Amino acid sequence: MSVVDEVTAANERYASGFAKGALPMPPGRKFAVVTCMDARLDPAKFLGLEEGDAHVIRNAGGLVNDETIRSLVISHHLLGTEDAVVVGHTDCGMLTFTNEELQEKLGPEAEGIDFEPFPDVAERVRQSVEAIRGNPLLPDSFGATGFVYDVHTGQIDPV
Ligand SMILES: [Zn+2]
Numbered sequence: 001m002s003v004v005d006e007v008t009a010a011n012e013r014y015a016s017g018f019a020k021g022a023l024p025m026p027p028g029r030k031f032a033v034v035t036c037m038d039a040r041l042d043p044a045k046f047l048g049l050e051e052g053d054a055h056v057i058r059n060a061g062g063l064v065n066d067e068t069i070r071s072l073v074i075s076h077h078l079l080g081t082e083d084a085v086v087v088g089h090t091d092c093g094m095l096t097f098t099n100e101e102l103q104e105k106l107g108p109e110a111e112g113i114d115f116e117p118f119p120d121v122a123e124r125v126r127q128s129v130e131a132i133r134g135n136p137l138l139p140d141s142f143g144a145t146g147f148v149y150d151v152h153t154g155q156i157d158p159v
Contacts, residue, residue, distance in 0.1 A: 020051045020052065023051060023052035024052070025079065026079045026080045026081075027052065027053060027054045027055055027075075027079065027080070027081055028052050028053050029049075029053045029054050030080055030081050030082045030083070031054050031055075031081050031082065031083040031084065031085060032054060032055035032056070032057060032071075032072060032075045032076075032081045032083070032084045032085070033047060033049075033054055033055065033056045033057065033084070033085050033086075033087060034057045034058075034062055034063075034064055034068055034072075034084060034085070034086045034087070034128065035056070035057075035058055035062040035086070035087040035088075035089075035149075036058065036059070036060065036061055036062035036087075036088065036089055036092060036094075037058045037059060037060055037062075038089060038092065038093065038151075040089075040151050041087075041089055041149060041151075043056050043058075043087065044056070046149060046154060046156065047085070047087075047156075054081075055071070055075045055079070055081060057071045057072070057075075060093070060094060060115075060116075061088070061092060061093075061094040061116060061117075061118065061124070062086065062087060062088050062089070062125075062128070063116055063124070063128060064086060064127075064128035064129075064131040064132055065116065065131075068128075069131070069132075069135055069137065069138075072084060072132065072135075072138060072142075073137045073138065076138055076139075076142055077137075081142075082141070082142060082143065083142065083143035083144070083145070084132050084142070084143065084144045084145075085145055085146075085147065086125050086128045086129055086132070086144065086145070086146045086147070087125075087146075087147045087148070087149050087156060088121040088122070088124060088125040088128075088146070088147070088148050088149070088159075089121065089148060089149040089150070089151055090121065090148065090149070090150050090151050090152065091151050091152075092121055094116070094117045094118055094124075095117070095118065095119060095121065096117075097115075097117050098117060099113075099114060099115055099117060102115050102117075121148055122146075122148055122159045125146035125147070125148060125159045126146060126159055128146065129144045129145065129146040129159075132144035145158065146158065146159040147159060
């Protein structure tokens with residue numbers, strides 16, 4: 001079964017019982033989640049989210065960088081969120097390589113690109129929280145809290 005067949009079949013099952021077509025655009029629980037793209041993490045499940053509840057911003061590492069700030073600014077100023085929850089996780093792939101290694105693997109086109117690997121998940125989450133708190137485009141009232149999710153237990157621990 002191809003990827004297209006798989007996702008189409010899954011969506012047919014989802015849409016067949018769909019009853020949430022009237023949800024408003026602003027997240028009902030007024031917060032945004034920033035987390036890693038890791039396939040083992042399902043933020044809707046481990047944070048108890050339903051459709052319409054929260055923004056979920058994902059990238060490799062769950063980093064708060066310029067692109068994440070762009071999304072958070074829109075999330076807060078246009079769609080009313082008041083808090084961000086940043087969730088890193090144990091055994092993150094971003095701990096497993098250096099810029100030099102990936103640049104070498106990719107060749108000359110990748111020279112000078114920062115893929116933003118990091119050596120310490122909790123420390124990187126702290127930096128992300130500080131990046132949100134210190135950003136001039138987000139007000140002091142916009143909350144930011146960091147956690148590390150343990151891929152072995154499913155638990156989140158505050159950092
Ligand atoms: Zn990760």
